[in-house]
Amino acid sequence: MTAEPSSLTALVRRARRINRELALLYPDAHTELNFSTPLELLVATILSAQTTDKRVNLVTPTLFARYPTAADYAAADRDELEKIITSTGFYHAKANSLIGLGQALCDRFGGEVPPRLRDLVTLPGVGRKTANVVLGNAFGIPGITVDTHFGRLARRFGWTTSTDPVKIEAEVGALFPRRDWTMLSHRLIWHGRRVCHARRPACGACALTRLCPSFGEGPTDPVIAAKLVKPGPFS
Ligand code: SF4
Numbered sequence: 001m002t003a004e005p006s007s008l009t010a011l012v013r014r015a016r017r018i019n020r021e022l023a024l025l026y027p028d029a030h031t032e033l034n035f036s037t038p039l040e041l042l043v044a045t046i047l048s049a050q051t052t053d054k055r056v057n058l059v060t061p062t063l064f065a066r067y068p069t070a071a072d073y074a075a076a077d078r079d080e081l082e083k084i085i086t087s088t089g090f091y092h093a094k095a096n097s098l099i100g101l102g103q104a105l106c107d108r109f110g111g112e113v114p115p116r117l118r119d120l121v122t123l124p125g126v127g128r129k130t131a132n133v134v135l136g137n138a139f140g141i142p143g144i145t146v147d148t149h150f151g152r153l154a155r156r157f158g159w160t161t162s163t164d165p166v167k168i169e170a171e172v173g174a175l176f177p178r179r180d181w182t183m184l185s186h187r188l189i190w191h192g193r194r195v196c197h198a199r200r201p202a203c204g205a206c207a208l209t210r211l212c213p214s215f216g217e218g219p220t221d222p223v224i225a226a227k228l229v230k231p232g233p234f235s
Contacts, residue, residue: 073102097125149192
């Protein structure tokens with residue numbers, strides 16, 4: 001980001017106001033994947049690639065009951081595992097990731113999910129986005145989750161011009177205190193799913209009309225915009 005100091009101050013101020021508005025709008029924003037342990041969240045996040053959280057949540061009760069530990073994934077029968085996760089799509093690749101994940105956790109981390117970014121990203125099927133989801137939500141370590149919604153909204157808010165997730169993470173992270181990163185991620189994702197869609201954002205029904213520099217990218221008529229809002233839940 002190349003903003004001058006004064007415009008940077010204005011950018012930070014507006015960014016934090018947007019975050020506060022979103023906090024009022026979505027007081028209980030959270031990951032829409034169901035989980036109860038770091039391993040379950042890691043597995044659910046891997047499965048969520050190219051599909052919806054809702055679809056993942058339909059298969060994980062069976063999956064988590066059948067494979068409660070990393071060693072269970074390491075020793076999984078591929079056909080059986082693929083059958084359970086088929087409906088999430090890309091099930092060959094996802095089964096590879098889950099079996100490899102189980103093996104890597106057993107070989108290098110004593111069967112436990114490591115609570116560090118630099119360890120998590122060495123695991124099969126785990127990129128920065130997945131690692132930050134797990135850090136933020138299973139370990140309480142602040143992380144920015146740059147998914148498609150987060151990236152799009154960050155650009156619409158003028159927080160970045162980049163489409164590179166690593167750059168977006170760094171540029172947005174610089175605008176907020178670390179302690180805000182995880183909840184900020186949830187709020188942007190929730191707003192992206194419900195109101196600020198990729199095609200036809202519901203600008204006329206958006207709580208951020210006065211703060212968002214991209215107001216007008218979608219219909220501004222309140223009645224038309226209200227019809228575009230998707231109320232959720234998405235899980
Ligand atoms: S005003 Fe429009 S572009 Fe801006 S956040 Fe709201 S829906 Fe998205």
